[in-house]
Amino acid sequence: MKPDEIRSILATDCGSTTTKAILIEKQGDEYRLVTRGEAPTTVEAPFEDVTKGVLNAVKEVEELRGRTLLKGDTIISPQKGDSGVDIYISTSSAGGGLQMMVAGVVKAMSAESAERAALGAGAIVMDVMASNDGRMPHEKISRIRHLRPDMILLSGGVDGGTISHVVEMAELLRAANPKPRLGINYRLPVIYAGNKNAASEIEKNLEDVTDLSVVPNLRPVLEKENLGPARDKIHDLFMEHVMAQAPGYKQLMAMTHAPIMPTPGAVGSIIQVIARNEKISVVGVDIGGATTDVFSVFNDPDSQEPVFNRTVSANLGMSYSISNVLAEAKLENILRWVPFEINETDLRNRIGNKMIRPTTIPQSLEELKIEQAIAREALRLSFVQHKSFAVGLKGVQKERTISDTFDQSSTGETLVNMMDLDLLVGSGGVLSHAPRRHQSAKMMIDAFLPEGITQLAVDSIFMMPQLGVLASVHEKAATEVFNKDCLLRLGTCIAPVGNVKPGKDFVTVNLDLPNGEKFNRTVSYGEMILVETPYAPVEAEIIPVRGVDVGGGAGQAVKTKIYGGLVGIIIDARGRNPFILPKNPGERVEKLSAWSAAVKEFES
Amino acid sequence: MEKKGVILILIFLMALALPLRAGLTLNVTPDRDEPEGRKVILTAGEIEQAFRYDLFKKSVQDKDWIFVLGLTHLDKPVILDVENDTPVQFRIVAVDRNEETIEEVVSDPVVTQAMWFNTKRIVRFISMILVSGIILFYIRKARKMQSIYLRPIAGLKAFEEAVGRATEMGKSVLYVPGIMDLDQVETISGVIILGHVAKMTARYEASLNVPVSRSLVMEAAREIVNESYLSEGRPDLFNPDMVHYYTDDQFAFAAAVDGIMLREKPAAVFLQGKFYAESLILAETGNSIGAIQIAGTGSPSQIPFFVTACDYTLIGEEFFAASAYLGQDPKLLGSIKGQDIVKGAIMVTILVGVVFESLGFSFFKAIFNL
Numbered sequence: 001m002k003p004d005e006i007r008s009i010l011a012t013d014c015g016s017t018t019t020k021a022i023l024i025e026k027q028g029d030e031y032r033l034v035t036r037g038e039a040p041t042t043v044e045a046p047f048e049d050v051t052k053g054v055l056n057a058v059k060e061v062e063e064l065r066g067r068t069l070l071k072g073d074t075i076i077s078p079q080k081g082d083s084g085v086d087i088y089i090s091t092s093s094a095g096g097g098l099q100m101m102v103a104g105v106v107k108a109m110s111a112e113s114a115e116r117a118a119l120g121a122g123a124i125v126m127d128v129m130a131s132n133d134g135r136m137p138h139e140k141i142s143r144i145r146h147l148r149p150d151m152i153l154l155s156g157g158v159d160g161g162t163i164s165h166v167v168e169m170a171e172l173l174r175a176a177n178p179k180p181r182l183g184i185n186y187r188l189p190v191i192y193a194g195n196k197n198a199a200s201e202i203e204k205n206l207e208d209v210t211d212l213s214v215v216p217n218l219r220p221v222l223e224k225e226n227l228g229p230a231r232d233k234i235h236d237l238f239m240e241h242v243m244a245q246a247p248g249y250k251q252l253m254a255m256t257h258a259p260i261m262p263t264p265g266a267v268g269s270i271i272q273v274i275a276r277n278e279k280i281s282v283v284g285v286d287i288g289g290a291t292t293d294v295f296s297v298f299n300d301p302d303s304q305e306p307v308f309n310r311t312v313s314a315n316l317g318m319s320y321s322i323s324n325v326l327a328e329a330k331l332e333n334i335l336r337w338v339p340f341e342i343n344e345t346d347l348r349n350r351i352g353n354k355m356i357r358p359t360t361i362p363q364s365l366e367e368l369k370i371e372q373a374i375a376r377e378a379l380r381l382s383f384v385q386h387k388s389f390a391v392g393l394k395g396v397q398k399e400r401t402i403s404d405t406f407d408q409s410s411t412g413e414t415l416v417n418m419m420d421l422d423l424l425v426g427s428g429g430v431l432s433h434a435p436r437r438h439q440s441a442k443m444m445i446d447a448f449l450p451e452g453i454t455q456l457a458v459d460s461i462f463m464m465p466q467l468g469v470l471a472s473v474h475e476k477a478a479t480e481v482f483n484k485d486c487l488l489r490l491g492t493c494i495a496p497v498g499n500v501k502p503g504k505d506f507v508t509v510n511l512d513l514p515n516g517e518k519f520n521r522t523v524s525y526g527e528m529i530l531v532e533t534p535y536a537p538v539e540a541e542i543i544p545v546r547g548v549d550v551g552g553g554a555g556q557a558v559k560t561k562i563y564g565g566l567v568g569i570i571i572d573a574r575g576r577n578p579f580i581l582p583k584n585p586g587e588r589v590e591k592l593s594a595w596s597a598a599v600k601e602f603e604s
Numbered sequence: 605m606e607k608k609g610v611i612l613i614l615i616f617l618m619a620l621a622l623p624l625r626a627g628l629t630l631n632v633t634p635d636r637d638e639p640e641g642r643k644v645i646l647t648a649g650e651i652e653q654a655f656r657y658d659l660f661k662k663s664v665q666d667k668d669w670i671f672v673l674g675l676t677h678l679d680k681p682v683i684l685d686v687e688n689d690t691p692v693q694f695r696i697v698a699v700d701r702n703e704e705t706i707e708e709v710v711s712d713p714v715v716t717q718a719m720w721f722n723t724k725r726i727v728r729f730i731s732m733i734l735v736s737g738i739i740l741f742y743i744r745k746a747r748k749m750q751s752i753y754l755r756p757i758a759g760l761k762a763f764e765e766a767v768g769r770a771t772e773m774g775k776s777v778l779y780v781p782g783i784m785d786l787d788q789v790e791t792i793s794g795v796i797i798l799g800h801v802a803k804m805t806a807r808y809e810a811s812l813n814v815p816v817s818r819s820l821v822m823e824a825a826r827e828i829v830n831e832s833y834l835s836e837g838r839p840d841l842f843n844p845d846m847v848h849y850y851t852d853d854q855f856a857f858a859a860a861v862d863g864i865m866l867r868e869k870p871a872a873v874f875l876q877g878k879f880y881a882e883s884l885i886l887a888e889t890g891n892s893i894g895a896i897q898i899a900g901t902g903s904p905s906q907i908p909f910f911v912t913a914c915d916y917t918l919i920g921e922e923f924f925a926a927s928a929y930l931g932q933d934p935k936l937l938g939s940i941k942g943q944d945i946v947k948g949a950i951m952v953t954i955l956v957g958v959v960f961e962s963l964g965f966s967f968f969k970a971i972f973n974l
Contacts, residue, residue: 165809
């Protein structure tokens with residue numbers, strides 16, 4: 001079917017606990033989300049058939065929309081009159097998603113590229129092995145046997161480069177003789193994406209003990225990364241091996257019109273599509289109960305090509321992993337966001353309770369404030385991890401001139417440049433289901449500390465996974481629904497970078513609001529201001545004081561078009577690089593309360 | 605009676621007003637401004653008839669007077685060198701045009717001694733205490749595992765990256781510790797850094813090639829590479845031929861190293877040590893084969909060539925500090941931090957001095973004359 005002929009799309013996302021279904025219909029010339037439904041996932045006993053949950057979710061959509069979508073246990077397709085849908089697609093993270101192990105020669109080079117390929121494909125990377133990771137061979141063998149990943153990605157050596165190191169890794173794999181997590185009768189899928197000259201040796205070593213696939217080198221030369229073939233192979237093997245072993249997935253695969261994608265891979269896919277189509281830099285975050293995923297698309301400063309990165313902070317989440325947030329962030333960092341005096345033991349107990357009762361939600365305003373303080377730190381730490389992973393390629397030659405004498409930049413610098421960031425998208429319970437959107441905006445600003453002018457949005461019902469897989473079939477429909485129904489535009493954050501003395505003038509903001517009013521104000525350092533205006537273009541002139549930057553350079557005024565939203569335009573004059581919170585508890589509480597009131601965080 | 609008294613007083617006053625008859629006099633005293641001793645100041649009164657004054661000295665060991673020098677005038681004090689703790693006498697003889705002695709005088713014995721405390725060096729003493737104190741403080745701090753921030757140097761961060769590149773490409777690492785002998789501090793620094801690079805190549809299982817131009821450097825480099833491979837638990841990977849001697853001749857050595865580069869095409873080239881005119885020849889060849897090159901030298905004249913032809917260059921102090929950065933030895937890290945603080949303080953002091961002197965205030969400069 002041609003994309004233009006598609007009238008309706010049904011998409012499901014099979015999560016570990018819930019299966020979510022959305023129905024997208026063509027209304028006039030545009031595609032819009034019309035209904036959503038959900039049902040418990042049925043991959044575990046007693047059902048052990050994922051399609052049961054899918055059908056239940058679709059049934060809910062059917063009832064809510066008042067349209068027939070199912071005929072018995074099958075989805076009617078293509079659409080006939082008012083019945084059925086033209087295409088059905090699905091993503092899945094049930095059963096722990098795709099769990100991979102990657103290996104390379106040098107940890108910071110081919111192993112890092114392999115990790116990027118696996119994470120970009122939506123996998124959870126359980127371990128990264130390399131020749132220089134400091135582990136003895138027997139330790140590596142024991143680790144491989146212990147982990148039992150779904151798949152292994154082996155890389156290393158540029159084309160024509162080292163053979164001995166790669167073969168050594170293959171020998172370790174052979175010695176470990178790893179078994180897959182699902183389906184004991186199957187051999188573990190291994191993808192080799194390393195030095196092409198070593199492929200025959202690798203085949204000799206692994207062909208009889210694993211299900212080996214050889215794809216083009218993901219680092220053919222050190223100056224270039226070629227992750228596409230490895231990522232595609234991961235998706236194929238995910239379908240063929242991992243999904244085929246999970247209960248009911250064979251039937252589900254037969255029902256869908258496009259390959260089932262791992263949920264995080266699909267989210268990454270839609271973020272890449274949006275960044276490419278709108279030519280913007282995007283950061284997306286999905287904070288869950290056990291893990292936090294961060295996605296980003298930034299331009300490489302050398303090639304100016306957009307580079308996609310995804311990281312999974314496996315131990316940072318808001319329920320199962322909440323105690324890890326406390327351990328990693330330290331108590332004082334969480335306490336700095338709590339806008340009232342609280343006993344340390346009390347805070348520890350509350351965090352512990354949330355971990356052992358992960359499904360509870362805050363029952364009082366005080367509990368909500370504590371939960372949001374923890375969320376700020378979880379998001380901040382995940383983003384720190386992301387920044388350290390989203391880096392340029394290492395080990396490449398640099399060209400110098402005499403002007404580099406005292407300023408020699410190194411390779412492997414982070415690609416995340418907050419001043420270049422155009423759109424920050426939040427997702428996950430604590431952000432998407434915050435009682436007020438103002439709280440989501442404030443949490444994202446505090447955690448990510450955007451610089452310059454940045455648009456803020458949240459994914460209302462976490463439909464990015466479905467839209468990601470839809471983008472592979474019908475990109476136009478995916479982007480239309482993403483912009484109109486998926487994203488809740490919260491507004492724009494204006495955050496000048498720099499610091500002056502407290503109370504001094506920091507930035508002057510002149511706005512021509514859509515209702516015809518004008519907003520002209522000089523904001524003092526340390527203030528936060530909210531300008532409530534809907535999602536519509538606003539002509540803005542932003543004039544920072546000397547030495548302060550809003551994107552045009554230090555002290556340079558910026559004239560641009562910005563957008564309001566459900567929250568509005570937030571002028572954050574608290575300074576950046578560094579962002580400093582008062583050390584004194586009384587003063588800190590006073591400041592936090594003032595900022596909170598300024599952006600109407602808890603005001604109903 | 606009264607008249608007589610008045611006359612006597614007048615005569616007395618006139619006598620006072622008239623110059624005394626100036627006979628030849630000699631006064632010798634130790635120079636109190638000389639903290640080391642060994643100097644005496646000789647002052648003498650002239651006589652009118654004298655054409656020249658001959659000065660002699662005699663210490664307790666001497667039997668006869670020893671002629672020291674002849675002077676035509678004695679209107680200025682004369683400073684003379686003597687032995688400390690040895691009594692010495694001076695004799696001055698005034699002679700006329702006919703070389704006839706008119707008059708002579710002998711001084712009392714004088715003894716000079718070194719002072720216990722040199723007050724002229726108080727500022728230096730205080731500075732020394734401060735400098736040592738600051739360095740010791742930071743060494744102590746580093747030893748207590750307190751984090752010491754040192755400015756990140758791209759060239760040093762790239763060491764591991766360069767070895768990693770060689771590993772991925774299956775090529776060797778070429779290390780040249782300069783062309784001079786071990787009497788040059790840059791060569792010593794180059795050999796120490798070689799130890800760190802050898803540890804990395806042992807860890808990464810990459811091959812290492814170290815051509816040298818001095819036999820002593822070869823021995824030292826071999827020893828340090830061997831030790832590095834042992835410390836990384838990979839003595840099996842060490843081969844003494846990794847470090848090999850070519851020639852002492854500057855350009856013959858450069859030609860030999862260029863030959864290695866063109867034949868073996870190493871993926872990483874380290875040029876760490878003392879270099880002269882061959883620096884650009886080596887760096888350009890390394891660049892042409894596509895290797896990551898990290899140079900380090902204290903020779904200011906070679907730095908521009910290295911900066912333009914190499915990927916990273918360690919300049920002067922960075923090069924000498926490389927060992928501390930790479931080894932993370934608290935003693936060296938603390939000492940570098942301390943030295944940097946002191947250097948900063950000296951720069952500020954010079955700046956303040958320049959400002960005061962430019963404004964015409966000399967008290968600041970005077971402090972340093974103490």
